[in-house]
Amino acid sequence: MNRRDFNQLLGMGAAGIMIPTLPAFSRSVSPEALLEPGLDIAVKKRLADAALNAAKSMGATYADVRIGRYLNQFVLTRENKVQGIINSESFGVGVRVIVNGCWGFASVGDARDEAVVAKAAKTAVAIAKANARLLTEPVQLAPQKGYGEVSWKAPIKRNAFEVPIKEKVDLLLSCNAAAMQNGANFVNNVLFQVNEQKYFASTDGTYADQDIHRIGPNFTVTAVDAQSGKFSTRNSLSSPMGMGYDYLQVNPSDKLTGVTTRYNKGYDMLEDITLAAKQAKEKLTAKSVEAGKYDLVLDPSHLWLTIHESVGHPSNLTVY
Amino acid sequence: MAIILTKEEAKKIIDKVLSYSKSDEMSVNLSGGRTGNIRYARNAVSTSGESTNLSLGVTSVYGKRSGTATINEFDDVSLEKTVRRAEEIAKLAPENPEYMPMLGPQTYLNTDPYSENTAKMNPDYRAQATFESLDPCRKKNLTAAGYMEDSTRFNAIGNTKGLFAYNRETSVEFSITVRTADGLGSGYATSDVTDVSKLSTKNSTEIAMQKALASASARALEPGKYTVILEPAALVSNVDASLMVALVRSMDARNADEGRSFLSKKGGGTRLGEKLFDERVTIYSDPTNLEVPSGAFSGDGRPQEKITWIEKGVVKNMPYSRYWAEKKGVKATPPGGNFIMEGGTQSLADMIKSTEKGILVTRLWYIRPVDPQTLLYTGLTRDGTFYIENGQIKFPVKNFRFNESPVIMLNNLEAMGKPVRIGGNLVPPLKIRDFTFTSLSDAV
Numbered sequence: 001m002n003r004r005d006f007n008q009l010l011g012m013g014a015a016g017i018m019i020p021t022l023p024a025f026s027r028s029v030s031p032e033a034l035l036e037p038g039l040d041i042a043v044k045k046r047l048a049d050a051a052l053n054a055a056k057s058m059g060a061t062y063a064d065v066r067i068g069r070y071l072n073q074f075v076l077t078r079e080n081k082v083q084g085i086i087n088s089e090s091f092g093v094g095v096r097v098i099v100n101g102c103w104g105f106a107s108v109g110d111a112r113d114e115a116v117v118a119k120a121a122k123t124a125v126a127i128a129k130a131n132a133r134l135l136t137e138p139v140q141l142a143p144q145k146g147y148g149e150v151s152w153k154a155p156i157k158r159n160a161f162e163v164p165i166k167e168k169v170d171l172l173l174s175c176n177a178a179a180m181q182n183g184a185n186f187v188n189n190v191l192f193q194v195n196e197q198k199y200f201a202s203t204d205g206t207y208a209d210q211d212i213h214r215i216g217p218n219f220t221v222t223a224v225d226a227q228s229g230k231f232s233t234r235n236s237l238s239s240p241m242g243m244g245y246d247y248l249q250v251n252p253s254d255k256l257t258g259v260t261t262r263y264n265k266g267y268d269m270l271e272d273i274t275l276a277a278k279q280a281k282e283k284l285t286a287k288s289v290e291a292g293k294y295d296l297v298l299d300p301s302h303l304w305l306t307i308h309e310s311v312g313h314p315s316n317l318t319v320y
Numbered sequence: 321m322a323i324i325l326t327k328e329e330a331k332k333i334i335d336k337v338l339s340y341s342k343s344d345e346m347s348v349n350l351s352g353g354r355t356g357n358i359r360y361a362r363n364a365v366s367t368s369g370e371s372t373n374l375s376l377g378v379t380s381v382y383g384k385r386s387g388t389a390t391i392n393e394f395d396d397v398s399l400e401k402t403v404r405r406a407e408e409i410a411k412l413a414p415e416n417p418e419y420m421p422m423l424g425p426q427t428y429l430n431t432d433p434y435s436e437n438t439a440k441m442n443p444d445y446r447a448q449a450t451f452e453s454l455d456p457c458r459k460k461n462l463t464a465a466g467y468m469e470d471s472t473r474f475n476a477i478g479n480t481k482g483l484f485a486y487n488r489e490t491s492v493e494f495s496i497t498v499r500t501a502d503g504l505g506s507g508y509a510t511s512d513v514t515d516v517s518k519l520s521t522k523n524s525t526e527i528a529m530q531k532a533l534a535s536a537s538a539r540a541l542e543p544g545k546y547t548v549i550l551e552p553a554a555l556v557s558n559v560d561a562s563l564m565v566a567l568v569r570s571m572d573a574r575n576a577d578e579g580r581s582f583l584s585k586k587g588g589g590t591r592l593g594e595k596l597f598d599e600r601v602t603i604y605s606d607p608t609n610l611e612v613p614s615g616a617f618s619g620d621g622r623p624q625e626k627i628t629w630i631e632k633g634v635v636k637n638m639p640y641s642r643y644w645a646e647k648k649g650v651k652a653t654p655p656g657g658n659f660i661m662e663g664g665t666q667s668l669a670d671m672i673k674s675t676e677k678g679i680l681v682t683r684l685w686y687i688r689p690v691d692p693q694t695l696l697y698t699g700l701t702r703d704g705t706f707y708i709e710n711g712q713i714k715f716p717v718k719n720f721r722f723n724e725s726p727v728i729m730l731n732n733l734e735a736m737g738k739p740v741r742i743g744g745n746l747v748p749p750l751k752i753r754d755f756t757f758t759s760l761s762d763a764v
Contacts, residue, residue, distance in 0.1 A: 084416065085413065089390070103365070104368060105369025108372055109373030109374065109375065109392065110374065127370065127443040128368075130446070130447040131358070131368050136363070165414075185579070186580065224579035226579050226586075230693060
C-alpha cells in the first residue's frame with residue numbers, strides 16, 4: 001500500500017465514506033489465505049538468483065530483486081453493521097538494474113518460475129538501455145558490502161491475521177455501540193491489518209528476508225443536530241503501528257491521561273470512542289476560536305506531522 | 321497468456337468459472353494490465369519501469385453472506401477449486417443486512433477509452449518523450465523534474481444472473497516542474513490523454529519553462545480577498561486533494577440524507593433541487609465524451625450514463641448506493657467515471673486581458689479540509705503565481721495560503737474559459753472574485 005492509498009484510507013473522516021480503495025494490483029483472497037506461508041526461502045533465493053544472473057549476463061553492473069507478498073485485511077463496520085471484510089493478497093517480483101550507468105525496472109505479478117523473472121530482468125535491461133541516451137552523468141552507487149543470507153521478523157506478540165474475525169467484529173461493534181450510547185449519530189470504524197513478506201537480493205551479495213506487520217484501527221464518530229443542520233466529527237486518536245493485534249491490548253501504563261487520554265503502545269478503543277462521541281457532541285455547540293495570534297500547546301497528534309514535513313522530508317532528500 | 325484479453329477471451333473464461341457455481345449467486349471479476357513509467361529530476365532520469373498483472377476473483381453468495389477467493393492460474397482444476405473455496409468462505413461470513421442481490425443483464429453505452437497508440441508504448445517511446453522535455457530545459461540552463469505514467473488495462477465482470485461487462489482502457493499522465501538555476505523561479509504544467517499521440521511533452525514543458533523564468537523575482541502582496549484566475553491544475557488533481565474533485569465527490573445522497581454533508585438540509589432531508597451555485601455552473605458526467613471517454617459500467621456493474629449533477633447552479637442529481645436507492649425508492653445512479661464542467665469560449669490569455677486587478681494561480685497544493693459542513697479547504701499556491709493589472713501580468717508574487725470552499729467559490733464566479741482535459745475530466749479555467757488568501761509563504 002503506497003502513501004497515497006494509506007492517506008486515502010486514513011483521511012476518510014470528512015464525509016464518512018470509508019470503503020478503501022484496494023492497493024494497486026492486489027487481489028481479494030480468503031481469510032485463511034492470509035495465514036498460508038509464502039514461498040519457501042530456498043525458492044525465493046532461486047528466483048532471485050535467476051533474475052540477478054540474467055541481468056548480469058545482459059550487461060548489468062548492479063541488480064537487485066524484490067519478491068513481495070503483501071497481505072491486507074480490512075474489517076469495515078458502521079454503527080451496528082459489518083459492511084464488509086476485505087482480504088487481499090498482492091504477490092509480485094520486481095527487478096531493478098543499472099546498465100550503461102542508467103536505472104531500469106520491471107515487475108511481474110505471476111512470477112513463480114525462473115523464466116518469468118529472467119524475462120522481467122530482460123525488460124528492465126531494455127528500459128535502462130533506452131534511457132541511457134538521455135544520460136549526462138552515470139549513476140554511481142556508494143559502496144555497499146553484502147550481508148549474506150539474513151532475516152528479520154517484526155517482534156509481534158499476536159499476529160492479527162491469526163485472530164478470529166469474530167473477535168475483531170465483536171470489538172468494533174461493541175465500541176460502535178458505546179459511541180451511539182454516548183451521543184454519536186453515526187460511527188464508521190475500520191480495522192486495517194498488514195503483513196508484508198519482503199525478500200530482497202542484490203548483486204552486492206545480500207539476501208534479506210523480512211516479515212513486517214502493521215495494524216491501524218481508525219474510526220470517525222459523527223454527531224448531527226438536524227434542527228440546526230450542523231454536524232461535527234471526531235476521529236480516533238490511534239496511530240498506524242508496526243505491531244500485531246497486541247496494539248489493541250488495553251494497558252494502563254500505555255496511557256497518558258489528561259483532558260483527552262492519549263495512547264502509546266496499547267490502544268484502548270472503547271475508552272477513546274466513548275470520549276470521541278461526547279466530544280463530537282460538545283463540538284456541535286462549541287464557540288469558534290477568534291482568528292488571531294495565540295500561544296499554542298501542540299499535541300503529538302499535531303506535532304508529528306510538523307516534524308514529518310519540516311524535518312523528515314528535507315533530511316531524506318525528498319524532492320516534492 | 322496475454323495481459324490484455326479481448327472481450328471474447330475474457331467471456332470464455334468467466335463463463336467457464338460461472339458454470340462451476342453451486343451458491344445462490346456468484347460473480348467473477350477478471351482484470352489485467354500493464355503500466356509503464358519514467359521519472360526525472362535535476363535534468364536526469366532517476367527511475368523508469370514497467371509492471372504487469374492478471375488476476376481473477378470469485379464472489380459466492382448464500383442469502384446475505386458472501387465470500388471471495390482469487391487465483392492467477394487458469395487451468396480447469398484451479399478455477400473450480402477457487403469457486404468451491406469462495407463458497408466455503410461465504411457460508412462462514414457474517415450477514416451483511418445491506419447486501420443487495422446481484423444485477424441481471426444490463427445495457428451499456430458504447431464507450432471507447434482505449435487507444436492502440438498508448439497500448440504500443442515502449443521504453444524507446446518513453447525515452448524520446450522525455451528527451452523532448454529535458455532537451456529544451458538543459459539548453460536554457462533550467463532544471464526539470466517530471467513524471468510520465470502510461471497504463472493499458474482491461475476489466476471484465478460476469479455473474480450467474482446473466483450480467484456481462486467488458487471494458488478496456490488506456491491513459492497517459494504527464495507532469496513537469498521546471499525551476500530556474502538559482503531555485504527562485506518555478507513553473508508547472510500537466511497533461512493527460514487517452515491516446516498518447518495527442519500528448520506533447522515538449523509543449524507542456526515550454527509552458528512550465530515560461531512560468532519558471534517569469535516567477536523568479538516574486539514580490540510580497542498583502543494577504544486578503546483577491547480576484548483570481550484559477551487554471552485547471554489549480555482546480556483538479558489526481559495526486560492531491562483538489563477543490564473541484566472535493567465538490568463532486570461530496571455529493572453522495574446517503575451522507576446528505578444522514579445530515580452530514582454540505583447537501584444536508586436544515587431540519588432534515590437534502591438540498592436536491594436547490595440553487596446553490598452561480599447559474600452558469602453546470603456539471604455532468606458522460607462516459608461517451610470523445611475528449612474524456614470513461615468506462616461504460618461502475619464497479620458493481622451498473623451502467624454509466626450521461627447524468628447532470630448540477631444544472632445552471634441547481635443540484636439536479638446525487639449518486640446513490642444500490643442499497644440506499646432501494647430504501648429511498650429512487651434510481652440507483654452510480655458516481656460518474658468522469659466529470660465535465662461547462663465553460664465559456666475565452667482562452668486563458670483572454671481572461672487575463674479582461675482582468676483589471678487580480679492574481680493568476682497556476683496550481684494549488686497540500687489541500688486539506690477545514691470544515692466538512694461548508695466544504696471549507698485550506699492549501700497553498702505554488703509553481704507560478706502572478707499579479708495582473710489592467711489586463712497584463714505585471715510581476716510574480718510570493719505564494720499564499722488560502723481558505724476557501726468550492727461552494728462559495730462557484731457563487732463568486734466572474735468568468736469561465738474554455739474547458740480543458742485534466743485528470744480525465746473537463747474543467748475550464750475560472751475567474752473568481754473575493755478568493756480568500758490568509759497568509760504569505762516564502763516557499764517557491
